[in-house]
């Protein structure tokens with residue numbers, strides 16, 4: 001069992017490939033690339049791969065929303081405002097959290113695979129071979 005690589009927060013923040021830390025994961029705001037342009041690592045290893053990103057997105061949204069709601073409650077804001085706050089938060093930050101949920105999920109998956117199988121999976125998951 002090999003040692004798992006550390007999560008690279010700069011690569012996550014800039015949306016880079018978890019393997020080479022150079023290739024951009026997103027093609028544009030709405031689409032994820034099929035593979036890394038630098039190292040060829042697949043960003044869509046299997047159908048339904050990004051279902052786990054839903055949980056990551058939920059956690060990201062909760063991390064953003066709960067402090068806001070607690071702050072609003074401490075400021076004694078009316079209940080209607082408290083009920084609208086999650087919708088406003090999702091309308092303004094929802095796309096960003098969705099994109100970062102996918103990036104974080106890719107990095108977590110890469111780290112888990114490397115921790116379990118070492119470097120063996122690296123070659124299997126390359127595209128075009």
Ligand SMILES: [Zn+2]
Pocket residue numbers: 017018019020021022023036037038039040041
């Ligand atoms: Zn790469």
